[in-house]
Amino acid sequence: MFMGASTKQGKEIANESRKIVKSLIDHKTEHLKPEERSIVERIVHSTADPEYADITRISDDFVEASLKSIKADENILTDITMVKAGINSYSGKVKCYINHEKTIEIAKKKGITRAAAAIQVAADDGFEGIVAVGNAPTALYKVIELINNNEIKAKSVIGVPVGFVGAAESKNELIDSDIPYLLTKGPKGGTPVAVAAVNSLINTAKE
Numbered sequence: 001m002f003m004g005a006s007t008k009q010g011k012e013i014a015n016e017s018r019k020i021v022k023s024l025i026d027h028k029t030e031h032l033k034p035e036e037r038s039i040v041e042r043i044v045h046s047t048a049d050p051e052y053a054d055i056t057r058i059s060d061d062f063v064e065a066s067l068k069s070i071k072a073d074e075n076i077l078t079d080i081t082m083v084k085a086g087i088n089s090y091s092g093k094v095k096c097y098i099n100h101e102k103t104i105e106i107a108k109k110k111g112i113t114r115a116a117a118a119i120q121v122a123a124d125d126g127f128e129g130i131v132a133v134g135n136a137p138t139a140l141y142k143v144i145e146l147i148n149n150n151e152i153k154a155k156s157v158i159g160v161p162v163g164f165v166g167a168a169e170s171k172n173e174l175i176d177s178d179i180p181y182l183l184t185k186g187p188k189g190g191t192p193v194a195v196a197a198v199n200s201l202i203n204t205a206k207e
Contacts, residue, residue, distance in 0.1 A: 018041065047196075063204075157174060
């Protein structure tokens with residue numbers, strides 16, 4: 001007899017949901033490494049959108065580079081506060097400079113978005129670790145630029161900005177770089193995707 005969601009315990013619901021996700025995308029993720037499959041499954045679980053199994057791209061060196069950084073408790077940098085708020089159980093620091101006074105100053109002075117300026121401020125602050133961009137294509141463009149210029153020590157980049165202006169293009173630029181990456185092709189992405197990817201990596205590192 002099927003029980004309504006209101007009568008089920010949270011853990012039971014989560015387990016059932018994960019089984020459904022696996023049944024929907026197993027045939028699409030068979031070629032992935034176990035750690036990569038875990039990330040994709042968590043993204044699909046978080047978004048309730050199986051299409052992410054088709055559009056998620058992970059470079060061969062992404063998981064290894066990311067886990068090494070996480071195990072060393074290096075910082076995680078996010079483009080917006082919503083992504084930062086969703087990252088949990090991390091023993092290192094999660095940083096976001098979107099509301100920093102220097103960010104606002106640079107954005108106004110240079111005529112760039114606050115998201116891009118925030119990445120510059122992080123670089124100036126000596127950031128080293130993983131970058132997770134879940135919202136702004138301009139932030140992803142700036143990360144790529146600074147990495148290529150050796151101005152920021154990003155060990156890997158989660159590039160999943162969302163939208164119809166610049167999102168797909170910024171991800172294509174990330175693919176063409178030598179940076180270890182996880183991204184979602186096209187305009188789809190967003191905070192839940194970035195958060196799911198980071199938290200999956202944190203859980204894998206603990207295991």
